[in-house]
Amino acid sequence: MSSDLPSARRLPDGLVAVVKRDCPTCELVAPVLSDLHDRAGLTVITQDDPHFPVDADWVRHDDDLAISWHHDIEVVPTLLRVVEGSEDRRTVGWSRSEWEQFTDLDGLGQGLPDWRPGCGSLSVDPAHADVLAVRFSASGLRSRRVEMAALEDEWEAMWDRGWSDGLPVVPPTEARVLRMLEGTTRDPSEIAAAVPPALVDCSVEKVAVNAVMAGCAPEHLPVVIAAVEATCTDEFNMHGVLATTMSVGPVLVVNGPVAGRIGMNSGINALGQGNRANSTIGRALQLVVRNVGGGWPGGVDRATFGSPAKVGFCFAEDEAGSPWTSLAESRGWREDQSTVTVFAGESPRIFADEKSRSPESLTRHLAQALQATVSPRMMLGMDAMLVLSPDHMARYADAGWSRDRFMDELSAELLCDADELLAGVRGVAAGLPPAAAGRKVPKFRPGGLLVAHAGGPAGLFSAIIGGWANGPRGSDPVTREITP
């Protein structure tokens, strides 16, 4: 890397020390630096005072911190060995034995303490780091720059340009986008997905820009990228999810170690507001669909009602508190993998059962509630997601029911007599065609009911999230691994 840099940012061959006067350890080793110059031709790069440790031609001033930034100097003093323009090795802080070993010289720093830690490099000082990142790496960002006029209010200006979902968005400055991109190891120019409805190629950088606007922290970015990848698949069919008059949007469920690492909420108010990761990850995905894909309400988005969930709907499954395999495991992923599952869903509605003490009773009652999803007379066409609360899960844990047992028993309860649901029965025009008469019909297709566990520790409730047309004519849930 070093040899690709302009000469002003390259390190000279031989021994090099990077220092600043405003560091007691650098002050302490000032005599050692002169000694090393005399005996081994040391060059000093000084970050603050151009005459530290002495006024000499072997002391170079890194006045714009370009050298320090490009060589990832985090601590001063840093002692480096440079061979043919490339760093061979480095040591940080002051340690007599290490410096002697490093330089092959004896008797360094007589009378000094054996060891002192270094100080932070000016190039990583919070007061400078953002400015340096913009100065030295913003040129790698490809997005068009938009200048706000001096008298424009940033928030109003972004709203006027159509970039917002109606709530304030954080201005995506170069510094903020660069900081966001620190959250992933992926190249900013890499294409994450072709975003519906316009099917426009969307780079990791564009995802980061929208993640900044949504209010994400850098550690949330890998989840947002995986959510964009999952949503922009033919199986999920985001185009259809937008275009339908039904009021669904992408519902995200995060599984695996990443959920805890980024502080996601799977407990009290898990499906609600108040947790930064939950609130902003789903919103970032929707801003990508809006801004990159062009999926605007009233444009391709034709939802009759929409729902508050369409601002962004994302939560983590409570895996630790569940005796069952997780939603992701039920879909073929491993417990140690971090994943995001996207489901075309409505806002959650609450199912209350405060009386059932047996798993059989609760399952029967749940089936009655699930039967009403979208319409009690609509069978097989729509999927749903059920989020069991800890209090309801306890009925199954106490009885030793596994996920498979629960799904089998629930499916049996959801097998309905078609005669009860025929068009015209009990004076309702909607219903099953006459050909279904005399048959048993399941409410959901195989795999069409997704079950997760989340919610606070008190409350004999569960949440039902109604879905949309399933399969090739609609949407299939999609799970993607979250990678760094």
Place this chain on the structure above:
Amino acid sequence: MTTVLDPTSETAPATRERATRPESLAGLTVGLLDISKPRGNVFLDRVSERLTGLGATVNRYAKPAFSKPAPVDLRHEIATECDAVIEALAD
């Protein structure tokens, strides 16, 4: 003054060139794209009759699913075989 990065696709051109409108449909091939909603064919049958009456040749096409965009191949087929296309939504 704040400089921000454009969060959009940046693909919207200032103006978009429209295809030239035909003076008349006589002798032209007109594509009718059925998006596969129920009874769309009934509507398109009538449109087809009227177009044929105007001297146009009518080609019929259908999307596999109304909820998804027309596949690239189908769009290409229509673009290469027709002089004009009518796509309609019906329920």
